[in-house]
Amino acid sequence: MGKNLAEARVTVDDINSLAFLFGNRDENIRFIEEAFKVRVLTRDGNITILGDADNVESVQKLFNQLMEVIRGGNQLTSADVKYFAGLVKDGEGEKITDLYDDVICYTHRGKPIKPKTIGQKLYVQAIKRNDVVFGIGPAGTGKTYLAMAMAVTAFKEKEVNRIILTRPAVEAGEKLGFLPGDLQDKVDPYLRPLYDALYDILGVESFRRLMERGLIEVAPLAYMRGRTLDDSFIILDEAQNTTSEQMKMFLTRLGFGSKAVVTGDITQIDLPKGVFSGLEEVKQVLQDVKGVEFIFLDDKDVVRHEVVQRIIKAYEKFEEKRQQCGE
Numbered sequence: 001m002g003k004n005l006a007e008a009r010v011t012v013d014d015i016n017s018l019a020f021l022f023g024n025r026d027e028n029i030r031f032i033e034e035a036f037k038v039r040v041l042t043r044d045g046n047i048t049i050l051g052d053a054d055n056v057e058s059v060q061k062l063f064n065q066l067m068e069v070i071r072g073g074n075q076l077t078s079a080d081v082k083y084f085a086g087l088v089k090d091g092e093g094e095k096i097t098d099l100y101d102d103v104i105c106y107t108h109r110g111k112p113i114k115p116k117t118i119g120q121k122l123y124v125q126a127i128k129r130n131d132v133v134f135g136i137g138p139a140g141t142g143k144t145y146l147a148m149a150m151a152v153t154a155f156k157e158k159e160v161n162r163i164i165l166t167r168p169a170v171e172a173g174e175k176l177g178f179l180p181g182d183l184q185d186k187v188d189p190y191l192r193p194l195y196d197a198l199y200d201i202l203g204v205e206s207f208r209r210l211m212e213r214g215l216i217e218v219a220p221l222a223y224m225r226g227r228t229l230d231d232s233f234i235i236l237d238e239a240q241n242t243t244s245e246q247m248k249m250f251l252t253r254l255g256f257g258s259k260a261v262v263t264g265d266i267t268q269i270d271l272p273k274g275v276f277s278g279l280e281e282v283k284q285v286l287q288d289v290k291g292v293e294f295i296f297l298d299d300k301d302v303v304r305h306e307v308v309q310r311i312i313k314a315y316e317k318f319e320e321k322r323q324q325c326g327e
Contacts, residue, residue, distance in 0.1 A: 038051030065094075123142075127146075149201060193237075251282075
């Protein structure tokens with residue numbers, strides 16, 4: 001292991017914490033050993049780390065931070081451990097416990113909703129301090145879900161009187177007029193992901209009651225035209241599929257006492273050829289406007305299955321090669 005061989009120990013207060021720390025079949029420990037090129041041994045509730053001095057010191061810091069997280073009553077997933085290991089490698093290990101200070105709200109089942117990455121924490125903080133926030137990044141970065149959690153919190157604390165969720169109804173190969181059912185039936189497929197998130201946060205019955213009272217509105221973007229939205233928390237999802245005109249129309253609906261969060265992924269534009277995305281344009285138009293903030297999330301902020309991160313990176317490489325070839 002090199003001439004700077006070192007050894008360090010971490011004491012585990014509660015032997016039961018080892019199960020959370022080590023993960024299923026010790027997968028967390030195996031990952032840490034491979035990532036930092038160290039050996040990790042356990043005996044009598046103590047963890048011993050062997051390896052190069054710098055790596056041993058990094059792993060000791062990582063274990064101490066992970067133990068703080070567990071002591072706080074939090075559960076660790078293997079994805080958490082891998083993300084935290086990356087923070088330690090980047091010299092940002094002190095930020096790990098900060099992530100657990102910021103519970104936004106609880107789901108109807110009592111599960112805490114909070115940022116899981118540094119990027120997500122910056123996103124949540126930006127929503128707290130600005131009237132208009134753009135959350136831009138790939139699928140799985142929690143853009144929409146966290147915005148909805150913030151909206152529900154603002155509503156429950158009576159900061160706003162209603163929640164409005166909207167999406168552009170981009171026609172993916174089928175004209176709305178040819179779909180069966182009334183207008184609501186026609187647009188519901190576009191809005192289904194928004195319903196699913198609210199079911200999880202509020203519970204189905206609570207969500208339906210609020211919908212019936214008009215306190216939550218889920219509608220296609222076209223329904224926003226001509227309205228002024230006061231005392232509302234408004235979320236525009238899939239904003240990469242707005243045209244320039246639609247983006248301007250949406251942003252100018254904002255009324256007194258309202259807050260808007262716009263989410264999108266500029267790598268997933270479904271607009272017809274030749275139609276420019278309003279989300280791409282708005283970055284240039286509003287970048288210096290007071291009260292407006294742009295937060296850019298990336299593959300490090302993906303909190304879905306870790307293979308999603310690898311898929312995103314593979315597509316990014318593919319797109320870069322295609323652009324270089326001029327296709």
